[in-house]
Amino acid sequence: MADEIDTTRVICPLHELADPGARGFTMGQGEWPLKGFVVRQGGHVYGYVNYCPHAGFPLNWQPDQFLVPGGNTIRCVMHGALFEMETGSCLSGPCLGLGLQRLPVHVRHGYVLLDDSVPLRDPN
Ligand code: FES
Secondary structure, rough: OOOOHHHHEEEHHHHHOOOEEEEEEEOOOOOOEEEEEEEEEEEEEEEOOOOOOOOOOOOOOOOOOOEOOOOEEEEEOOOOOOOOOOEEEOOOOOOOOOOEEEEEEEEEEOOEOOOOHHHHHHOO
């Protein structure tokens, strides 16, 4: 039905995402699932691939630790690059001028969902 949500694309309930806050996720099957994260600021939620444009490492070491503590800026723990929450653009650090790869997400019925436009790998 048109009003139902695709449970395979649920990232998390919105109320579990602090404001500001972040949540990592893995979606899809097979050896190379999609690894991403979402960040929330006010009424907006933004999604990104968990891949730093500097050297290709994940941005976090600890689960869900994507933001500067107590702040509203995305940080890569590897070499300290900072990124704007709303755009993923690098604000400072070794990848200045580059940006995170955006993942379109939306909120529906109280859940944060990955958009249908993002392909998920099929293991077959
Ligand atoms: S890998 Fe992210 S700043 Fe170097």
